[in-house]
Amino acid sequence: MPEELTVGQLNVAWQAVRDIHAQHLQVHGVNLPREDSFKWVWLAVLYHYREEFVHKDAVSAHVRQVFPDAAADQQVRHLKRDGWNIESDRKGGHRLDPYNPSPAFRNDQARRRGRLAARSFEDLKKVYGSKCATCGAVEGRPDTRYGDEAVKLQQGHRDPEKPADDKDNIVPQCQFCNRSYRGDFTFDDKGRVHAIASVEPVRRASVKVKAAVRAYLDKEFAARKK
Ligand SMILES: [Zn+2]
Structure with a gap:
């Protein structure tokens, strides 16, 4: 686990992330988090250690320096949905490419633009x-x-x-x-x-799946009656 960054170091890294975002990522629609969200700390930590994979527990520890009530298990991979290019390893580590949007996000954007046009x-x-x-x-x-x-x-x-x-x-x-x-x-x-x-796919399903569907629906409709 990398040593803990000071809040000052986190702020320096965050400023760099914002500058790079404005220059390279905004044009692709990548979402810059607000400063009242934990996500800015995720990005600051990943940016500071951008040459290596950082475990999500290490990211979470840094978040709690800034937001003491934050959950211990921060879901860093959710940055991908915002368009950030995060590579994940199998051990819970994440690495940020700060200069490029995620390729999947770019494809999604291109398809949406194409559909609209x-x-x-x-x-x-x-x-x-x-x-x-x-x-x-x-x-x-x-x-x-x-x-x-x-x-x-x-x-x-x-x-x-x-x-x-x-x-x-x-x-x-x-x-x-x-x-x-x-x-x-x-x-x-x-x-x-x-x-x-x-209902056709349910009709073709196994008895086991049908039972699971039935249990799910009983629960859902019972809750709706209340
Ligand atoms: Zn086909």
């Missing part, structure tokens, strides 16, 4: 590289999973309960995914399954 289904397909958002099959070619029929991208609906003509509700899906998932699932804007949209 798309004026036609042809434009939307380009945002997804002319591939099925769900399975990655490439338009116009046969795919080994499906036989000789060429892949054709169709307008898949992210949520079958939402209007079919709502632009935000559309993802390109191949005819095979569109056919087999139709109406049973909702999807995120990456084309990944998010939730069930009918």
Whole structure:
């Protein structure tokens, strides 16, 4: 565990993080934490030790210097959601690349911008590289999973309960995914399954899963009646 930084050292590191953010990261939409949030201390510690992995317990110890009531287990990895480029090892260590946004965050931003700018289904397909958002099959070619029929991208609906003509509700899906998932699932804007949209997947589930679903629903509906 690295030796503890003084509050003065933390402030110096935080100032450097803010400067780098303004120069390199703001333009990508990376979120700079407010100073009443623990996250500024996370970033200051990771920046100070930016050449090495810092264990989250060491980060937590520093947070408690500034915020004595803070929890002992700070979830440093949540910085990734804000766009920070944090590499994690398997032992709870984290390392910050202060100059670049997280690649996943950049992809997400680019896809969102592309979705907003798309004026036609042809434009939307380009945002997804002319591939099925769900399975990655490439338009116009046969795919080994499906036989000789060429892949054709169709307008898949992210949520079958939402209007079919709502632009935000559309993802390109191949005819095979569109056919087999139709109406049973909702999807995120990456084309990944998010939730069930009918009882059909429950009907096909094992008895064990059905029992778990039933227990969950009994509890949920009992709580709603109160
Ligand atoms: Zn597909």
